[in-house]
Amino acid sequence: MPKKIPIRQCAACREKKEKFALARVVRTPSGEVLYDAKGKVSGRGAYICKDIKCLEKAVKSRALSRALECDIPDEAFAELRRQFEEQEKEADDGQN
Numbered sequence: 001m002p003k004k005i006p007i008r009q010c011a012a013c014r015e016k017k018e019k020f021a022l023a024r025v026v027r028t029p030s031g032e033v034l035y036d037a038k039g040k041v042s043g044r045g046a047y048i049c050k051d052i053k054c055l056e057k058a059v060k061s062r063a064l065s066r067a068l069e070c071d072i073p074d075e076a077f078a079e080l081r082r083q084f085e086e087q088e089k090e091a092d093d094g095q096n
């Protein structure tokens with residue numbers, strides 16, 4: 001039997017993908033909004049394509065605020081952007 005792969009939906013573009021193809025953003029119980037690279041942070045989570053365009057769309061359309069049921073502070077958005085950018089760089093390196 002093949003293992004069942006969990007499918008999650010991007011909060012920005014609504015595309016459904018395998019869980020590990022998406023980035024998880026979490027609002028922790030203390031109210032911080034974090035990028036959860038390992039999928040281990042507890043709290044309310046939302047999934048976004050590993051694409052900075054989807055991140056921006058999710059924040060600007062407030063889809064991420066709705067999914068996490070909180071406002072996304074500018075500093076948290078800046079930090080998420082930085083981590084998405086780094087991730088994109090890593091992905092590029094992997095292709096070479």
Ligand SMILES: [Zn+2]
Binds near residue numbers: 048049
């Ligand atoms: Zn997306």
